[in-house]
Structures are given as structure tokens and as C-alpha cells.
Amino acid sequence: MNLHVLRLFYYVAVTGSVTKASEKLHISQPAISAQIHKFEKENNIKLLQIQGRGLILTPLGNKLIKPLEKLFSIEEQVRYLISDHHNFPEGKLRIAGNYLATSVLIPKWASLFKQNFGAVEVHISTANSHNAIEKLINFEADVAIYSDIGVSFADSDLFECRELYKDEYLFVVAPGHKYSLQEVTLKEITSEQFIMREEGSAARERLFQLCREQQITNPTIELQFNGLNETIQAVMAGYGVSFVSSLVAEPLFKQGVLARVDVPGISSANTILLGMKRREHQETFVNEFVSLVINNLDTNL
Structure with missing residues (x-):
């Protein structure tokens, strides 16, 4: 398998044109086109086709993009490992x-x-x-x-x-919040404004899972941060509710800068x-x- 030509094809596909691939790879446009055409002929396949003034992927070409992306990502990691070795x-x-x-x-x-x-x-x-x-x-x-x-x-x-x-996720608020140290239902707490991490964070996914299990509408995320510290700081400032690990919350409870909300009847293992x-x-x-x-x-x- 000619990986060099597949790399040429991949960059033509992701950049959208032979011209942009040529600029990125520092290889002439005629050389890229000729090598891809030769590869297609040798394997009796078609990866690209002309549409108007541009190129589009054939169904086979489209199928190859994801595995090629993984292949060249691994190749890049091998390069980094060799560099790190030196x-x-x-x-x-x-x-x-x-x-x-x-x-x-x-x-x-x-x-x-x-x-x-x-x-x-x-x-x-x-x-x-x-x-x-x-x-x-x-x-x-x-x-x-x-x-x-x-x-x-x-x-x-x-x-x-x-x-x-093994710990648990806890609902937390500022000490002055109306639900501070109170026992409330999941529906009541999720009606409040929430401050959460971005999509992909474990706490956010667990919170939404709880809502699905209890057939409750997901809370509105009024503030979203890409960091845990920023999320906690916003809660401590008094704006809304968050759902965080007890490893983070317990020391702040002891300091009196954060308060727990007790929501019985749910499993929030972390x-x-x-x-x-x-x-x-x-x-x-x-x-x-x-x-x-x-x-x-x-x-x-």
C-alpha cells in the first residue's frame, strides 16, 4: 500500500483542493494529481471526482477519511516518541x-x-x-x-x-443560597440555575443521566466553564448550583465557603x-x- 499517495489524497480531501494540499505539503499540484491518478488506476478505484470547478469525494474516498485520519495520527505519535527518545x-x-x-x-x-x-x-x-x-x-x-x-x-x-x-457527586451552593443545607427533591434542585463544566465532563454526564432516570428535564446550564476551579469559584460567589465530586467539595464545606444540598433517593456514585x-x-x-x-x-x- 502506497502510504505516500494516501497522504496526498488525505490532504486534498481535508483541505478541499489540490491547490491547498500543495501549499501544505510543499509538493507541486501536477505531482499530487498525477500520483493520485496513478494510484487510482493501479487499484482500479476512484477516490476523487470533478464537480463543477472543484473536487468531491467518491463514496469510497469518503469511507477512507476516518481510518486515514487515525493512521496519520498514530504516525505523528510515533514521530513524537522518536523525538522524545532523543x-x-x-x-x-x-x-x-x-x-x-x-x-x-x-x-x-x-x-x-x-x-x-x-x-x-x-x-x-x-x-x-x-x-x-x-x-x-x-x-x-x-x-x-x-x-x-x-x-x-x-x-x-x-x-x-x-x-x-469511589466517592459521590454532590449538589453544592454558596452558604447563603436558599437550598443551603436543605433537603430538596431532584426536580426542585434542577429548576435552579446551574454552573457546570463543558460537555464531556463526567459530572455533567452523570447529572443528565440522573435526570433521564427520574424522567426530569435537564437543568439549564447558565454558566459553563472548562475548568473545575472556575466552576467552584462561580458557585461560591453565590450565583447558582453545581454538581461536583465530594473530593473537591468536602474540604470547602469544612472551610464554610461552600454548602451541600441534600437530595435523597438518588445514586450519585463517582x-x-x-x-x-x-x-x-x-x-x-x-x-x-x-x-x-x-x-x-x-x-x-
Whole structure:
């Protein structure tokens, strides 16, 4: 299979023209057109066809876009790994965590790891749970720490996950809110203005799941943030309600800057998972980090 020509086709498809692909790849337009045409002839297929003054994908060409996108993404990751091998000879540990993990859990673990593996570079990225999983699957992270959103790894021979904590999501408000420390129904609390994280965050997905289970209309998200801290700060300022992990909420309850709303009769469990490639596919220092995490789980959380 001629991957070079498939790359030419891919960039023609995603840019919409041979001209734009030529500018991006620094290859002449005639050379791109000739190679794609030759490939089509050799394989007795048609990937592109002329429509008016432009090009459109054939049904087969359209089917190829998604797998080619994955193929070239993996190729890019291989390039990064080789580059990292030269730039970080002792290794680079890439940790992707959701906002809960990077604000509450990972800082301690990363600090302990660096004390023992000072020469290994540690890169920590923050994303919602969905994107943290995607980073692991796309080889953009060695370890992902996220809340359970019901995603299982398609390639269970390569990836695995293990449970770190079980806590619960809580409805929280500012201490002066009318529902502060009160017992209310799910329908009552969801009629309030909500401050939530973006789509793809585990708490938001769990909240909407609860509403579906109880056949209640989803709350209106009046403010949306891409960070957990920003969400909490907005609630503390007194505007509305949020739904967050008890790992974040409990310390703020004790400080008196946040208050719980008791909503009985619902199950709001939050399972925090660590996803990784299986040990036999990992660098030694990655396995050491995972062992460190397991050995330093705080049972008081």
C-alpha cells in the first residue's frame, strides 16, 4: 500500500483542493494529481471526482477519511516518541487527568515520583474525562486518570484500567443560597440555575443521566466553564448550583465557603479510574509511577 499517495489524497480531501494540499505539503499540484491518478488506476478505484470547478469525494474516498485520519495520527505519535527518545533520554512520563485528578490527586503523586526519578520528564495535561481517555487511546498519554463515564477499551489486550477511588457527586451552593443545607427533591434542585463544566465532563454526564432516570428535564446550564476551579469559584460567589465530586467539595464545606444540598433517593456514585497500557507494553518508569499511585492511595479521601 502506497502510504505516500494516501497522504496526498488525505490532504486534498481535508483541505478541499489540490491547490491547498500543495501549499501544505510543499509538493507541486501536477505531482499530487498525477500520483493520485496513478494510484487510482493501479487499484482500479476512484477516490476523487470533478464537480463543477472543484473536487468531491467518491463514496469510497469518503469511507477512507476516518481510518486515514487515525493512521496519520498514530504516525505523528510515533514521530513524537522518536523525538522524545532523543530529547529525553531518561524518558518522559505523560499523564492526562481530568480536572479533579490534576487539582486534587496528581500533584502529590507527581512530586513523589520525581523524588525517585528525577531524570524523567513529567508532563501533566488537564482535560475532561472523555478527552483524557482519548489521549490514552491515541498514545498521547501514558497514563489517564478520569471519572468513570462508561467507556471501555476496545483493545483490551493493550489497555487496562483499575479503580482508584469511589466517592459521590454532590449538589453544592454558596452558604447563603436558599437550598443551603436543605433537603430538596431532584426536580426542585434542577429548576435552579446551574454552573457546570463543558460537555464531556463526567459530572455533567452523570447529572443528565440522573435526570433521564427520574424522567426530569435537564437543568439549564447558565454558566459553563472548562475548568473545575472556575466552576467552584462561580458557585461560591453565590450565583447558582453545581454538581461536583465530594473530593473537591468536602474540604470547602469544612472551610464554610461552600454548602451541600441534600437530595435523597438518588445514586450519585463517582468512580475514579486509572487507565494505562498493560505492564508488558509500558516503559519501566511508567509502571513505577502506577505502582507508586497504588501504594499511596489516601484512604481518607
